[in-house]
Amino acid sequence: MADPNSPGVKRNAFSVLMATAKKPKPAHVEPLHKSTQGPYSFRDALAPLVQNPESLVESGEVIKYTDDYVLIPDKFPKASVHLLILPRDLTRTRLHPFQALCPNASKIIGTKDFYDKLSKIVRECEDYAIKQLEDLHKRKFNAEDLKVGIHSTPSMSNLHIHVISVDNYSEKLKNKKHYNSFNTPFFVSFDELGTITADDARIKGGPMYCAQIASKGDLICWRCEKNFQNQFKKLKDHLEEEFALWKREKDAT
Numbered sequence: 001m002a003d004p005n006s007p008g009v010k011r012n013a014f015s016v017l018m019a020t021a022k023k024p025k026p027a028h029v030e031p032l033h034k035s036t037q038g039p040y041s042f043r044d045a046l047a048p049l050v051q052n053p054e055s056l057v058e059s060g061e062v063i064k065y066t067d068d069y070v071l072i073p074d075k076f077p078k079a080s081v082h083l084l085i086l087p088r089d090l091t092r093t094r095l096h097p098f099q100a101l102c103p104n105a106s107k108i109i110g111t112k113d114f115y116d117k118l119s120k121i122v123r124e125c126e127d128y129a130i131k132q133l134e135d136l137h138k139r140k141f142n143a144e145d146l147k148v149g150i151h152s153t154p155s156m157s158n159l160h161i162h163v164i165s166v167d168n169y170s171e172k173l174k175n176k177k178h179y180n181s182f183n184t185p186f187f188v189s190f191d192e193l194g195t196i197t198a199d200d201a202r203i204k205g206g207p208m209y210c211a212q213i214a215s216k217g218d219l220i221c222w223r224c225e226k227n228f229q230n231q232f233k234k235l236k237d238h239l240e241e242e243f244a245l246w247k248r249e250k251d252a253t
Helices: 013-020 046-053 096-103 113-137 176-183 201-216 232-248
Strands: 069-074 082-087 146-151 160-165 185-187
Touching: 013 046, 046 069, 069 113, 082 113, 096 113, 096 146, 113 160, 176 185, 176 201, 176 232
Parallel strands: none
Antiparallel strands: 069 082, 082 160, 146 160, 146 185
């Protein structure tokens, strides 16, 4: 067969078009652990725990796992007990929590079913966290001693739900943003996720609005509501006193 590009060979318009057309590139699927910030971004540190939790149980990085979720201790706990629930649905793990978990605000099909399924998981993990609190402090606790929810602007790429004791007692709690991210509307409770709508200011305002909630608001004690304004060191010292009082109120186990 003659080479259509050879001199003297007459080519029709179709053959010219086919010869010069760029061949389409094969579809590229990004691996789950990779983000726009690079293949080993801190934001992607939860991905291996979602994908292969069984390999991380012995090291203590994973507490328990099922086909639906993984429960882990937070590596940088902001209270005496701080756990993370990692849903394992790979179609949702990279979604913002407002998209993945808000039935009245998300346009993602199946959000209500997903939220209801996670509600049962949350209650199981609350029970585990209460037991952990009791073992740690030798006192009796209940669900009111915990907060469960998400950050309106998460620092990690994979969907995760915080289960954290209310005491704010941890050496890893080091600055105003750390404290306010759990003690202002920047933190959205799991129950609230089930009811908020797209008109909520945290959804309409976006990441910049949410970031200002944590960075601009005063430091208010979680127990006595004393306002420390921007004086984090004074708040930190006060939290130690409140922690002791909080434990003292609890019955011994």
